[in-house]
Structure formats: structure tokens, C-alpha cells
Amino acid sequence: MENNLNKYSDVKNCPIRTVLDRFGDKWSVLVLLILGEVEKMRFNELLRTMGDISQKMLTVTLRTLEADDLVKRTIYPEVPPRVEYETTERGKSLLKHIHGLAGWAEENKLAILESRNKFKG
């Protein structure tokens, strides 16, 4: 009787599951990509750039990215308050791979949409 385990079977230690699952949400990758294109960005700038994210989700997304040290948050104690976000070195190293994915998505987008249509019909 064979067992079917392989290196991805270990739910608790699999780095895919512990680390990457965090970016399987709706907004994290997008926030990283946008912050990767600028030096710094303020909260409401991010809101306007993304257009369809809610205030609440932008805060929670930024907080979890901050917890993983992918994004740095700097508060300037002024009035009205100013808070700036930027990518960390770790964030930048992740972004290299995300850009790989983004490039692949761009290259394959049309063909994939075509495949989806064929599959439906």
C-alpha cells in the first residue's frame, strides 16, 4: 500500500500554505504592485489609485503586509495626520517574483480568456 504524500502534503509546515496563503486575498498583491512603482504613498492616495477598495479593507491589507514586514508604515505627527507607506527590502524581493507572475499573466491573458470561452461553449 503506497502512501501518497509529497512535499506539499504537510499542511502545517508547507511554506506555500503558511506564507503565500496570505496573498491569496483580494488586495495584497495589488497593493504591493502599486507601492512597488512609487517611493512612498499616503493612505488616501492608495484608496484613490485602487478605486474600488474600501477604507476598511485597505487598512487591514496594509496591516497584514506590515506584519510580514513587506510594507513599512511611517506616521508623521502632524494635523491633519500624514501616514506614508513604502515597500521594504523584503517586499521588493517578493515583488520580483510577483512581476514574473504579472508578466506571465499579461502574456497569456488573451489566450486564457479564449480557452475559458471554448471551455464554456
Added chain:
Amino acid sequence: MENNLNKYSDVKNCPIRTVLDRFGDKWSVLVLLILGEVEKMRFNELLRTMGDISQKMLTVTLRTLEADDLVKRTIYPEVPPRVEYETTERGKSLLKHIHGLAGWAEENKLAILESRNKFKG
């Protein structure tokens, strides 16, 4: 009055949103990684290898991967039925980037878990 749009702002055409959102689910990346390690695999083999996926979710995951032509499904009209799954060329080209991400996750896993702990405390 500046506008804050950038190349990721276009919700409907952004390749990240149309293509990659599909892999932001719980299982797609894992199925691809596992199929990337073998030539072919049968439905119940996949079930056992993953261990904690339900039959239902394995079917829907495989179906959407098939729709994007990332995975190929071959039915052998026998009894009991035999169905084999394998990655397509497109799937393999995507896997290269996923392996990049997986490697990054592995390298950074410990440091990230540490960051998360510090952030909590």
C-alpha cells in the same frame, strides 16, 4: 487636481485581476505544484496526496484549471472509470513563476513568522 490612476487601476483589463485572481483560491496553486512533480495523476491519488481537500473542491479546482488550459484531463472509458490529470505546456510555463514564489516563501518563511510575532507583541 491630480488623478491617481496607474496601470493597475483598470479593474476590468488588469491582467492581475482577470487572470491571477483565479489562483487566489485555496487549492489551485497546490494542485499545480503537485501535478508539476509527476507525469500524470488520477483523481483519488490527488485526493490522498493533498489530504485535506474535499472531493467537491478538487473537482471544481481541476475544472477551472482545465478551463484555463493549465491542466489536461484524460478519460479512459473503462470500468471502474479512470481519469488522469497532467499539466499542459501553459501550466508548465506558469509553474516556473510559481516555483519562484515557492522558493521565496521557503527562504523567507522563518523571518516572516518572526516578523508576525513581533508585530503581535
Added chain:
DNA sequence: AGCAATAGTTACCTTAAGGTAAGTGCCTTA
């Protein structure tokens, strides 16, 4: 006759992710 195995489908239910809208504190400007 009855059970096992394969690769599913179906109906139903739970949970978590995300959205909505209002409120907060502080100062500036009209």
C-alpha cells in the same frame, strides 16, 4: 445478493472575507 472501487454530482449548511455607512479627533479654511 451484496459489497467495493472510481470519479464524480447534488443539496444543504457554515464560515470567513469583504462591503457599507457612520463615527472619531484634531486642526484649517471659508
Added chain:
DNA sequence: TAAGGCACTTACCTTAAGGTAACTATTGCT
């Protein structure tokens, strides 16, 4: 005096993702 901006927080609600368990067809085995 009131409104407005900033960067949130909070309470409440909706939706979609995923889980559970039972059922399907087919044949071989016992």
C-alpha cells in the same frame, strides 16, 4: 459656526467560498 480633510475604527450586514454527507452508474469480486 460649520464644513472639510486625513487616517482611521466600529458595528452591522451580505456574499461567496468551502465543507459535509449522501447519492449516482458501472462492473468485478465473493
